[in-house]
Amino acid sequence: MKSPPRHRLLLEVQAGPYRLRGISLGGVYTSLQVPELGVVLDAGMPVRQFAAADHLFISHGHGDHIGALPALLGIRGLLHGKKAPRVYMPASIVDTVKAALGPMSQLQRYDLAIDAVGMKPGDERKLRADLWVRAFRTHHPVPSLGYLFFDRVEKLRAEFRDLPGPEIGRRRKAGEDLFERQERLELAYATDTLVRVLETAPEIRRARVLVMECTFLDEKKSLEASRAGCHVHLDELLEVADTLENEHVVLMHFSQIYTPREVHAILAERCPPSLRERLVVFAPRRGPWPG
Ligand SMILES: [Zn+2]
Numbered sequence: 001m002k003s004p005p006r007h008r009l010l011l012e013v014q015a016g017p018y019r020l021r022g023i024s025l026g027g028v029y030t031s032l033q034v035p036e037l038g039v040v041l042d043a044g045m046p047v048r049q050f051a052a053a054d055h056l057f058i059s060h061g062h063g064d065h066i067g068a069l070p071a072l073l074g075i076r077g078l079l080h081g082k083k084a085p086r087v088y089m090p091a092s093i094v095d096t097v098k099a100a101l102g103p104m105s106q107l108q109r110y111d112l113a114i115d116a117v118g119m120k121p122g123d124e125r126k127l128r129a130d131l132w133v134r135a136f137r138t139h140h141p142v143p144s145l146g147y148l149f150f151d152r153v154e155k156l157r158a159e160f161r162d163l164p165g166p167e168i169g170r171r172r173k174a175g176e177d178l179f180e181r182q183e184r185l186e187l188a189y190a191t192d193t194l195v196r197v198l199e200t201a202p203e204i205r206r207a208r209v210l211v212m213e214c215t216f217l218d219e220k221k222s223l224e225a226s227r228a229g230c231h232v233h234l235d236e237l238l239e240v241a242d243t244l245e246n247e248h249v250v251l252m253h254f255s256q257i258y259t260p261r262e263v264h265a266i267l268a269e270r271c272p273p274s275l276r277e278r279l280v281v282f283a284p285r286r287g288p289w290p291g
């Protein structure tokens with residue numbers, strides 16, 4: 001029997017309960033889908049499979065993250081009954097993005113409509129019954145944001161944890177406040193930023209999965225040059241690796257000055273075991289970069 005064709009353009013990795021599917025190459029294109037969360041992160045490439053997603057998160061306005069938005073909306077137009085997608089982005093670029101879609105709609109004689117949601121650091125939105133998102137500040141030369149996806153769960157307060165079930169039920173009925181609300185931080189997406197984001201948004205260190213850019217990996221690019229472009233260099237990440245509490249760290253947005261093979265080899269060599277054992281490398285294991 002013939003095996004089904006593989007989507008070679010896209011890479012898929014597993015980070016705990018989450019699949020991360022898509023494409024990411026620094027400065028070229030980044031677009032990732034997390035099916036379990038029902039979200040797409042950035043639109044640097046118009047991926048057919050991503051066109052149906054109702055929640056699209058734009059980190060910033062550089063072409064490798066937003067350049068394919070009109071094409072993605074065009075593909076969506078082929079799907080019947082789909083309304084305009086919610087497109088979350090830094091509040092200060094909403095007008096420009098809408099204005100940019102205008103001429104493209106004119107060219108196509110078809111409305112590339114979006115339901116734009118302008119976000120500022122700290123803003124929260126509910127995506128579904130068990131999923132919220134909070135924007136956080138990232139550090140890049142243009143308006144930019146990271147996104148933290150989380151759930152809100154009720155937990156029995158510590159002082160009541162030893163009570164038998166029926167007693168808890170009785171007290172609950174009587175209206176006693178037995179539960180505290182907690183946030184379960186599931187996945188943080190921090191791309192195109194200085195490593196300082198780990199200080200200014202420290203909670204992303206506690207997300208179950210941290211998806212972070214690490215554009216440069218060794219002396220092929222100096223630390224100074226990496227910082228000048230507002231990107232993360234592996235040298236800097238290794239310095240703070242011990243402070244990351246994440247169960248899985250997904251690194252992506254690698255520069256094409258490295259081959260995919262080199263990316264894997266450098267990370268395997270340079271990362272200490274404590275990081276390596278929870279590291280997920282978003283790069284093909286062999287062959288060239290896609291596209
Ligand atoms: Zn980028």
Ligand SMILES: [Zn+2]
Nearest residue numbers: 060062140192
């Ligand atoms: Zn950028």
